[in-house]
Structures are given as C-alpha cells and as structure tokens.
Amino acid sequence: MSSLPLPTLGATLVAATLSLMAATSAHAGATLDAVKKRGTVKCGVTNGVAGFSAPDTQGKWTGLDVDTCRAIAAAVLGDGNKVEFVPLNSQQRFSALQAGEVDVLARNTTANLTRDASLGLHATTINYYDGQGFLVPKKLKVSSAKQLKGATICTQSGTTNEKNATDYFRAQGIPVKTVVFESFEASFKAFFSGRCQAFTTDVSALAGLRNKEAPNPDDYLILPELISKEPLAPFVRRGDDDWFAIVKWVPNALIEAEEVGITQANIDQLRGSSKDPAQQRLLGTGDDLGKLLGLSKDWSYHAIKAVGNYGEVFERNVGPNSVLKLPRGNNRLWNKGGLLYALPVK
Numbered sequence: 001m002s003s004l005p006l007p008t009l010g011a012t013l014v015a016a017t018l019s020l021m022a023a024t025s026a027h028a029g030a031t032l033d034a035v036k037k038r039g040t041v042k043c044g045v046t047n048g049v050a051g052f053s054a055p056d057t058q059g060k061w062t063g064l065d066v067d068t069c070r071a072i073a074a075a076v077l078g079d080g081n082k083v084e085f086v087p088l089n090s091q092q093r094f095s096a097l098q099a100g101e102v103d104v105l106a107r108n109t110t111a112n113l114t115r116d117a118s119l120g121l122h123a124t125t126i127n128y129y130d131g132q133g134f135l136v137p138k139k140l141k142v143s144s145a146k147q148l149k150g151a152t153i154c155t156q157s158g159t160t161n162e163k164n165a166t167d168y169f170r171a172q173g174i175p176v177k178t179v180v181f182e183s184f185e186a187s188f189k190a191f192f193s194g195r196c197q198a199f200t201t202d203v204s205a206l207a208g209l210r211n212k213e214a215p216n217p218d219d220y221l222i223l224p225e226l227i228s229k230e231p232l233a234p235f236v237r238r239g240d241d242d243w244f245a246i247v248k249w250v251p252n253a254l255i256e257a258e259e260v261g262i263t264q265a266n267i268d269q270l271r272g273s274s275k276d277p278a279q280q281r282l283l284g285t286g287d288d289l290g291k292l293l294g295l296s297k298d299w300s301y302h303a304i305k306a307v308g309n310y311g312e313v314f315e316r317n318v319g320p321n322s323v324l325k326l327p328r329g330n331n332r333l334w335n336k337g338g339l340l341y342a343l344p345v346k
Helices: 006-026 032-038 064-077 093-098 113-118 160-172 184-192 205-210 241-261 267-273 276-281 299-307 310-317
Strands: 041-045 083-087 122-124 128-130 130-139 154-157 177-181 198-202 219-221 230-232 235-237
Touching: 032 041, 032 064, 041 064, 041 093, 064 083, 064 299, 064 310, 093 122, 093 235, 113 122, 113 160, 130 160, 130 205, 154 160, 154 184, 160 177, 160 198, 160 267, 177 184, 184 198, 198 205, 205 299, 230 310, 235 241, 241 299, 241 310, 267 276, 267 299, 276 299
Parallel strands: 041 083, 154 177, 154 198
Antiparallel strands: 122 235, 128 230, 130 198, 130 219
16 A cells, blocks of 8 residues: 555556546657658668668669668658668768757668667668678688688678678687678678678678679679578667667558558558458558557558568568569568568557
8 A cells, every 4th residue: 555645646646647647648759750850761771782781773762671661651741752861881870860960761771680779770660680600702612611711801890790701700619700891892892803702791781782783683692591580670769769669560560461461552442442450450441550650540551552562572672573583581571481570560
C-alpha cells in the first residue's frame, strides 16, 4: 500500500495520466517536424554500390537502400520521390547523421553493439542479411580463403571489413598483408589494377563490383567462405523516439506485405476488396495505426505502393531481375527458410 496521503496520490495519478496522454498523442518529434516542414527526407547513401545505392548516368538513384528511403518518404510525405540523396563515404556516414546533415542513414551499414551503443545512434530494422567474403582473380588458382597465405588484400579503412579480415586470418594462423584505402573506389580500383591478390567486403558488394567494375567479370571468383555476419540496417539518431519508430516500422511493413501477399501490382485492387484484417491494416482500410506513428492512416499503403513489398525490392535490385543476380538465401521470409521475420503491424 502507498504511504502517500490520498490527495497527493490522486494528484500523482492525474499527472501521470495526463503525461501518458500527451506522450501518446504528440508524436511530433523534431526530425518528423523538420521533414514535414522541408518536404523531403534527407537520406545518407553510398557514393555508389550497385544494388544498394548508386546513381545512373542521368543521376537517378536506385538500389535496395534507395528503395528503403523512398518507402520512408512515401509513408511520411505521401510521395516516394520526395527524397534528397546525400552520398557519404565510410568515414563521413556516422558524423553526418550525428550532425543532422541527414535524417536517416541507409548505406549498407552493419548493425553491431559498438555502433548501436557508442555513437549516439540507433540501428532500426535489418533490411539485408549479408556476410563478408573475398574476391580473387581466377588466375590466382585458389578456391578457398585459407589458401591466401602471404597474399596482399585490399579493403577500405574505417569499415568492419578491415577488422574482420585481420581477425579471421589471425585466428587461422595465416599471414597476409592488408592494404587499406580511404575510399571504396580507390580500394577496388587498386585490386582490379593488380595491386592486391584479393579484395574483401560484403559479398553483395563483391557481386556488384565483379559485374560492374571488373575488366572481364568471368575472370574473377568469389570464394565460398563467409567470415562474418553483416546484418545491414538503416540508422537514425538517438533521442528522437518518434522518428526511430517510423524508420523501424516502414521496412517492417514491406516485409509483412510480402508475407500477406500484397504487391505493387495488386495493392489497389486489394484495397477495395480485401477482408483480411492483416492486409487491411497495411492497406489503410483497417485499424488506424498511423496515428500511433504521427502519420496518416494509409502510411503503409503509400510505402508499398511506392516500391513494392520486400520481395519485389530484393528481386529488382539485387536478385534475379538485377545485374547482381544474387539468391535470396538468408533474405527469404522466415516461413520459406530465411531470416526475415516482420514484427506484426497490428
């Protein structure tokens, strides 16, 4: 039993209730306010990694991370084209987000404890399960990373790739020489020019480099070893829970859309006919969950309409319908043997 006098206890309960009501109805975090006032989402992306974020010759950005940004813009502003893409290298990416130069960092960035707990940032929803590997010229005649004794390996500084490679070869007792470069472009160009016998980064990026940058893609081989777990996720600044929730739930909605069978092609037909509660919530015709995020009732409809469900985003950018032609692998839905498991949008 409380020892507070009854009037004090009553006042405390009233204050707590009013505080809870204000917290659940406000949903006007500083970042969301700024985005709405500006009319665009500022999204930090790579300088150019095929399949994730890269501009074409006309300056149009495409990729899995680009589509994540477009989905966020569609959910918040009703238009997936209302995005300002800000190219950032590995050294710039975290400081740019910390300084408020971008609203979200969607830049094939690995979520790990150090980044999540020490940079003043939060990782949100994992949008790609990757792993670090090695690209070598076939003329080197190796079929395993364990055959790289004495090799020179190119990579980019300021990334998890540098440390992962060092840790892997030390644990294997294999002496190698790692050569690091400040920019991603400089590192892979050094490899393709013959400066190094191997190049290491995430396998998804290796596939893109082999297809786009290699003089002859057939002359290069991605070795079978994965030496790390690289769960990639968008990041936001700490201290703005409202914006964190939005950037967390938009990718979730794309994954759940695939689970329940909503696509870019059928979304409008389903919106007028679906009786499935799970579909209705995503279509904006069921429970109004948008108000809990400070968004419109049809926030997830706009996101799916803009880019499609997760499976469509994957296939278009990195899967069978892309130049990378990567298999779904771990990025299949949980009920199809993969790791993708959307938190329920309900």
